Amino acid sequence: MKLAKILMAGALATTALTTAAMADVKVGLLGGISGPIAAMSPSMIAASKLAIAQVNAQGGVLGGQKLEAILGDSACNPQNGVDAATKLVNVEQIVGLIGPHCSGAVLAVANSVTIPAGVALITPSGTSPEITGLDDGDKVFRTVPSDDYQGRALARTLLAQGTKKVAVAYLNNDYGSGLAGAFKAEFTSKGGEVAGYAAHEEGKASYRSNLAELASGGADTLVIFDYGDGTGLTILRQSLENGFFENFVGGDGMKSEAIIKELGAENLTTFTSSSPVGEASDSNAKFTKAFTEAGGSADAIFATTSYDAAFLMALGVEIAGGDKAKVAAAIASASNGEGEKVEAGEWKKALELIKAGKAIDYQGASGSLDFNAKGDVPGSYALFKVDGDSFSVKTTMK
């Protein structure tokens, strides 16, 4: 009797859960809302949400259900990332995760949450070369190219500009050390000299002693691999104030409008920063139009990759028929260079193709994507300079 009661209660609970699940299909959207990329993340989240809104406006997923993005905050660090992802996976029962936004968080979340749970993860901005080597059972993707490429391209660009001697200050985390390592290897092998190379910890009030050490090597160019909302800003400020270096070069994390807002464009004439750029394409134009109408700036860093990550997640969920275990394989098949081309915003077309059983090749706002076996994508970069209150392209990077 008792057992029957328990069984019945269990059955009721299951029905209740299934009905709840019928209403919405949940995906996680894990961003660096607080922490050192706080100024970048609003555009990234808005771009991801745009993709979800377009999906819902054009028929939804799995036969008319709404795709719902559950927001989480990774604070751009591994601990908070794991906490938030665990909640999304276990409590919210998401079918896939868009994000997290920072490399360290991606590695930690993938290793200890999503890979064990068999949940697919697409990061729009986790750029560390380490992510390529994850033993992920093909569950981890990114819509942004690896920093292995950015670091090398930046090294070649600087050498081509005639900068032969630099000092490198990098944040002691997966993002900073990955990018700095790739940069240093290429810069020295192509004949440049790295006259100072040091990591620093986040959140200290003074980096003048670090900068004095770096400057003692005699370089007049400082390459900073850090976040422009975090210590990167402090380092740049103290370096400018004390005249340790004349020229400053940042990685993509430094291309934050926070540094222009806080330091003033007039002080940043010698600052340049590399950043991934979307290739001009129909898909990119469609995204730009839709995002501008929604009140966003399509030039914002990682906006295109964030949009693509969300759109691909929706495609994955649809193709896999909502089966969490199949989402990753479905994502890989949705952008592999084979099949009917689908561009940004064309959810209705995608639905029809999937219904007809045809293969899809998603052409992203950020580029053609086309995941390789490691879940990485190729990409292109440009070197940006400060122009008024924003950044403008100085030169493309090869």
Added chain:
Amino acid sequence: MGIYELINFYVIPGLVLGSIYALGAVGITLVFGILRFAHLAHGDLATFGAFTALAVVATTGVNPWIALPVAMVICAALAVGIDKVFYDYLSERPKIITVMASLGIALMLRSLIQVIWGVDTETYTRGIVRPDNYWGFRIRDRELYTLLAMFAITGALWLFLQKTKWGKAMRAMSDNPDLALLSGVDNRLTTMLTWAIVGALCAASGFFLGLNTELKSMMGWTMLLPMFAAAILGGVGRVEGAVLGGLVVGVAEELSVLVLPSEYKAAMAFAILIVILLVRPTGLLKGKLL
């Protein structure tokens, strides 16, 4: 490396940093000494003070220095309020519960800051300030003022504790709360007074940190460890010890770059904390045993 370079780029930044630590450590040492628990919300209270000053600057456009006393008063009121609502309620329980409660307060304060002011990095004034040259020593006005203000504030506090009736009551409570109560000291009022002073000190340390770098919602939390190290190094319960401890920790962190890889700079406070607890648990100036 020349002596000027050593002083300009290592010692002066260390002293400025040390002043900020010192202001925080004095507050920690007071709570430790008088109320007998480790106050983990100290850093976030400092962040709150810094952002309160920012709000004053942003809304009225006054000089940040005028905003400092306003922020100190508001933060003092907040600290008294937190004590009244949370800590006082737990005062009869084992102290570890209050310590854990203060961690909760820290998280609440931080979230409040993020809700009110957002998560972007802010500054009191836009742009950069290049240092002035004094016979080869490169010092910014704000660094000089930070150091002077720290000595002025802690000096005034020291005089208050030594010379006034209420200061004596606070010291009496620090020595033995039951005896103080029997001698006619109003423990409740003394506790409130302590919190008001601690809140004001928090606001000052947050303000100077923000003035010398930037304002971030995590800025106070990351300062907590060096502040505790400074308080314990100086001797728990000793105001002048906390000042000394703060300056030592600040300068040691900056100088550590000369001998250690720079990523270990943050570990300096840990190292000092462990060594002092092993070698001289009462601290440099003979404070209370923990």
